[in-house]
Amino acid sequence: MISFNFSKLFAAATVALSLLAAPVAAVADDNPSAVLDQIRASGVLKAPVMVGEEPGYIKDPATGQWSGFYVEFLTEIATELGVKLQPVETTWGNLAADFQSNKIDIAIGVNPNPKRGLVVDYLWEPLFTDAWAVLTPVGKPVKTWAELNDPSKTVVVQKGSTMQIVAEALLPKAKITPVEDRGLALMELQSGRTDAVLLSIFDALQVSEKKIGEVSLPEPILRNPATLAVARKPGNAGYINFLTNWIEQQRSLGQAQGKLARAWEARGIDLSILPKGFSF
Template identity: 85%
Template sequence: MRLTALRTFIAAAAMGLSLLTAPIAAQADDNPSAVIDQIRSSGVLKVPVMTGEEPGYIKDPKTGEWSGFYYEFLGEIATQLGVKLEPVETTWGNLAADFQSNKIDIAIGVNPNPKRGLVVDYLWEPLFTDAWAVLTPPGKPVKTWAELNDPSKTVVVQKGSTMQIVAEALLPKATITPVEDRGLALMELQSGRADGVVFAVFDALQITNQKIGDVSLPEPILRNPATLAVARKPGNAGYINFLTNWIQQERSLGLAQGKLARAWEARGIDLTILPAGFSF
């Protein structure tokens, strides 16, 4: 009888404990500020940084310190949250995995992607908008995407990026060659192994300073929203609300546009290729 009574007591205690902890767990899941609280508690905002992605990300080869307009934007967000930036070196194609492994707290300048959308929440308000362009060999610009949609053409993209999705959708007849990063893509073009490399137009324009090729903005022009993304997890509603308000302020007051214009001007980027009335 004593053994039975002890078992009954243990079972009752376990049930009581579960009833006590269940509301706590539910409360954590229902707390819209849980993610913000976690970031503030850690003291850092973990952000992705990428080599070869100037002027958005610029790494000082002597000090290893990061700058660039994306890094500046992220620094403003960190300041608002009262934390410091913690750079995590990665690539565009690895962002979803970085979110899943909790390596980063935010991504900036990303494009909505259905596959990544399974694990990532995108903010619907873009920080700015550019368009998809093609960097071609010198003297070989293209007016339309159709000119590259040919079995004899090879188009290079960064692996796992939105650029790859664009190329595969518009150029099904061409040979699409995915590579790991921008540097390798440019090597393919310079070596004569590529007829074009797909880039966001602002990235392509700053590359032209290197005299590697010509920038084309093929028709139909495809606008490219550059937005923010966070990991899909309980308690990120307040984080998303905070970031959405930050973006709306940046855009409505001209802060984002001014920062971008200064960054591109500082690197001698000529924006005259953009059609009249193109607003970023």
């Protein structure tokens, strides 16, 4: 009678299967278009959208539809890929987790962030560049960052954002108060509980049009690159190459600048606070 050692047979089969699967996995990892293929197969481009982040993201309360210049950019990218844009409501502080859980395929208008950089790949060519500003109570502008770097000063930032990193680096003596979103930050300013809210200059100007605070562009002026980000995963090289070329075209043909100028003009945003020669 022939006897079988099933444990040895099972082990041998497992090894054989792993040897067969390894080249397949390697091929998948080496395919630079793997991520592009996944997005196209899904039929949607999942992108984050934020409440209270006008004019980049604008939500119609009646219909729930999203618009704004960031949404316009994202829709164009989705169209180029032959898919539809799928908005995913979130916050800046949740982007890294959203990428890791595959909730989003792309983020736009983000700043290079060391912590997020552990799981996210940033495109180094920015879509546009603005600067960091502060929104202060009316009649209390600041000329330099040093004026806010004082234990008696409270500065509000959005939690987990690049704004928080900037504030902690520049204003170590001040009290930094992180909040979840821009709406909560503005409530802190309107209630008199803070001396400044740190925002990008274009966002600050947008808010000031609603008569909420006064905009200051403190010295030294810190430029703020707004770029694109994707999840760091095997097979995203082709996706990054596609997006890099898209950004280059947007900037070199003036398309990005034109969209932004129209968005700010439509909102009545006065850009005269920007220094002479400032180019976004």
